[in-house]
Amino acid sequence: MIRGKAWVYGDDVDTDVIIPGPYLRTKDVRELACHAMEGLDPEFAKQVRPGDVIVAGKNFGCGSSREQAPLALREAGVACVVAKSFARIFYRNAINVGLPVVEAAVVARQGEVVEVDLAAGKVTVGGRTSLGTKIPDFLLEILQDGGLVAHRRKEKEGAL
Template sequence: MNSVIKGRVWRFGDNIDTDIIIPGRYLRTFSLDELASHVMEGIDPEFASKVRKGDIIVAGRNFGCGSSREQAPVALKHAGVSAIIAESFARIFYRNAINIGLPVIMADVDAEDGDEIRADLREGVIENITRQKKYRMKPFNDYMLSILEDGGLVKHYLRTLGVSEEDEG
């Protein structure tokens, strides 16, 4: 993963809870494709068919509130979402997202559906290319970037131990 993320925006408001992200009735599946096919169904039933690899969610306050279901960030990442920018996140959602290698960025960004966003995680700059506006964010430190680059905390830990994915089973 590069420290620069660029993608098309999907705009959502405040208090997007985990039941909106992935409704509870789909939590019995172990299929990532099945989970991703229902992502954001609670607010936009067509989202899963419209989202493309590399797209970015921009939201308001308290993104990922509600239950601590780990499937919420997993479904977003598997659907192709490359990052989430929000004014604030529920703590457990934030941790779950980082743990699976999905960048979550705290910033108040003016953006609408379809805008093009570029976020430099190392430099701490977000640019809405469409609206020609720049925003500051707290830069990610090298440790956090290495977790994201490795694809999440478990993969990062295994890499630091010198264990390849083939070795694990």
């Protein structure tokens, strides 16, 4: 179960505002985290706390296919992104880097407590529960292993 404070954003949050272009050259994930959401919410990286949850509208993560966008959010401490819908490449990149994502139409206010049951695709905010799209078991397994690279390592070790 994921439980954290809501950071609420609208529709069409693109990867350019999640992690602006000038920071894409760094390979230091901590540096990426310092600039997460900077293009939309300059205070986000300073105020987000481990376990917090982003709640957004439709088409979250649209724009470029930069893997740094979900990576920056994960490293900043975001435990999950809940959105009405995701850009497909962002959704898969998030899974690949170990950032949980849930498609669900959720209404939340900034700072409200959000609870996410990944296995059930259930999101609860202020006593209201929404059933979202359940993450397929094979993707849930990748998330539980910490992302695709960690998952493949685990598979390789199990094969020996």
